[in-house]
Amino acid sequence: MHTFEIYEEYYDWTPLSSTSDARVHLLEYGGEDPPNVYQPKEPLVAKSYPDDVKSTRREYKRLLWMEMNKVNGVPKPVTLYEEDGAYMFYLALPGIDAGAFLKRQQPGTIISTLRQIGRYLSFLHKQNIDECPFIYSEDSIHTDLAFTHGDFNLSNVIVNENYITGSVDMGSVGVRDRYFDLAVMTLDIRKTLGSEYVQYFYEGYRIKDHFDAQKMEQFVRVVEA
Incomplete structure (x- = not known):
C-alpha cells in the first residue's frame, strides 16, 4: 500500500x-x-x-x-x-491560528499574546544563516540580514491556550532583512486588531527602543506592492 x-x-x-x-x-x-x-x-x-x-x-x-x-x-x-x-x-502544531484566536480575546490577552509573538519572531531571526541556502536579499534594501519567515502574519502563527507553539506556511523562509517580517506582521496587526496594538509586538521583539521608523515604512511599501 x-x-x-x-x-x-x-x-x-x-x-x-x-x-x-x-x-x-x-x-x-x-x-x-x-x-x-x-x-x-x-x-x-x-x-x-x-x-x-x-x-x-x-x-x-x-x-x-x-x-x-x-x-x-x-x-x-x-x-x-x-x-x-x-x-x-x-x-500538526497544537492550537489555532493567532488571527482567529485574538479576535475573541480581551485586550489584556491580546497584548500578552502579541508580546509572545514578538519574542517568537526574535528567536526565529536568531537562527544561524551562514549555511542557509535560501537567499532573498538580492535587493540593496536588505541590509540587516536574518533567518526570516517570509509571510509572518497572524494567520500563520499558532496559539495553544495563550502560548505560541510555532508558525506554519514555511514556503518562503530564508535570508532577507528582518524588517520584512516585521513589516508583514505590522500591517496585519493594524488591519486585524488596530494600530494601537502594534507597539506590544515590538516590545516582545525588543526592537522598540531602537526602532527605525523610516526603514519600517520602506518595507511596508515593499510588502504592500
Whole structure:
C-alpha cells in the first residue's frame, strides 16, 4: 500500500482554511488497530498546491532543512508523496491560528499574546544563516540580514491556550532583512486588531527602543506592492 493510500484509509481528513492557494487538511488517526511506525498517532497536516507541484516540494524542502538544523517552533516534516501531483505531510502544531484566536480575546490577552509573538519572531531571526541556502536579499534594501519567515502574519502563527507553539506556511523562509517580517506582521496587526496594538509586538521583539521608523515604512511599501 502506498503512503498516500495509508493516509486515505486510516485517517479522517478535515479541510482547513488557508490564506494561500494551498489545499490543507487536518488528519486524525481513525483506524481500529493501533498505528504502526508508518502511521503517526499524532494529528497530521496534509498540504498541497494543486496547480503548482514545485511549491509543495519547495515548502517540504525547507521543513526538512529546518529539522536538520534544529529550528524549533516549526512543523516537523513526515513525508512527501508525489504521484499525479504532490502532497506534503507534517505533524500538526497544537492550537489555532493567532488571527482567529485574538479576535475573541480581551485586550489584556491580546497584548500578552502579541508580546509572545514578538519574542517568537526574535528567536526565529536568531537562527544561524551562514549555511542557509535560501537567499532573498538580492535587493540593496536588505541590509540587516536574518533567518526570516517570509509571510509572518497572524494567520500563520499558532496559539495553544495563550502560548505560541510555532508558525506554519514555511514556503518562503530564508535570508532577507528582518524588517520584512516585521513589516508583514505590522500591517496585519493594524488591519486585524488596530494600530494601537502594534507597539506590544515590538516590545516582545525588543526592537522598540531602537526602532527605525523610516526603514519600517520602506518595507511596508515593499510588502504592500
